[in-house]
Amino acid sequence: MPVRVRVPTPLRRFTAGADEVAAEGSSLRQVLENLEQRHPGIRERLLDEKGDIRRFVNIYVNGDDVRFLDSLNSKVKDGDDISIVPAIAGGR
Amino acid sequence: MATIFRSSRRSPADADSADIEREAVPVQRAHSVLDLIGNTPMLEMTRITRGRIPPGVRIFAKLEGFNPGGSVKDRAARKMVEKGLESGALRPGKTIIDSTSGNTGIALAMVGAAVGYPVELVMAENVSRERKKIIEAYGAKIIFSDPMESSDGAIMLCREIIGKNPEKYFKPDQYNNEANSLAHLETTGPEIWRQTRGTITHFAATMGTSGTVMGTGRFLKSMNPEIRVIGVEPDDAMHGLEGLKHMASSIVPGIYHERELDSKIAVGTEESYEMVYTLGRDEGLLVGQSSGAAMIASLKLAQSLTDARIVTIFPDFGDKYLSTNLWIGWQEWHRKRTAVNP
The missing domain is CATH 3.40.50.1100 (Rossmann fold)
Structure with missing residues (x-):
């Protein structure tokens, strides 16, 4: 199912500069796998060696932090809006 | 004037070199909070470095969290x-x-x-x-x-x-205002020179605007051109080191002059976060992630040296970050640490 993924500035080198890309899947995990196929290299920036979401990465499904949902198993449906947000602002 | 005397207990690292002495820190009286900025204490990292760095190397951190606004x-x-x-x-x-x-x-x-x-x-x-x-x-x-x-x-x-x-x-414009670097040339640099009695050999600092490393480095090199100045930055554009800039992927600050650095050290977010946990548990020092990054970089730098005094900057304390992602994963880390070393 197609979803919209908003991509933060530091990851746009993987999306040819696009701030928003399409991906598919019925769980967040599937969406990220699909994102990796379309934009190789992006998964490693989001997930650690154990496959968990990196501590400094926040992912929101329709505005809800997935850490308060079902993490990578969070369900997503057609037309959902997924945002990847680094947990910092950078530059003091 | 009243004074607070620092612990008279000498650290093992002091045994072979008495030239960095413990000092009385005067309690200051001021008429503006602005006059309380600077003159921050320097702490030798003795516990965390034990067995992790060559015996002739010492690491000192300047604790900028002691400034009245809480940071460098x-x-x-x-x-x-x-x-x-x-x-x-x-x-x-x-x-x-x-x-x-x-x-x-x-x-x-x-x-x-x-x-x-x-x-x-x-x-x-x-x-x-x-x-x-x-x-x-x-x-x-x-x-x-x-x-x-x-x-x-x-x-x-x-x-x-x-x-x-x-x-x-x-607009003070910290990224492009040379007064930013100048503050460090006039205060941070001279303080470090005094606090180490001129024995500093390496200065390593994390870079956001780069003002700290630029100004301090400039002063230290003017006193002794042999001092190495090292910039510390995140290892990737996508990082979680709030306050730091990955220069290659950011708008480069106008005050950043890379040619003035002798080298750069890249640090990971996760290792820096865990260093924050370690500093709390092993040194009794609760700091922010940029201090974790500074400590990681200092330890990396120390590995290649035999006789050196490394000074780094701990930009702030950790109380401002308790609700942030910095602490995600601490419990798991703590469990592991406690299992290995109760």
């Missing part, structure tokens, strides 16, 4: 505002504005309150809650930029706001 940024904020008042760029009727993800905002809000000027700050909405509250407590106004655009988004929104009303604002 107090130094730059005071200097930039002073310079603005001197030149007339800041004068009655003007508002101080800048883009900042936190510590500079806190510092400018504090300095603005102390000199009686209004302050407006543009920052990405995802900075920590504590920081927003602190800034508001100093009476400053916060304008939020899109968190997706990171600090570069805040810089651009700030430009837009000033563009609409250029006469209203004084």
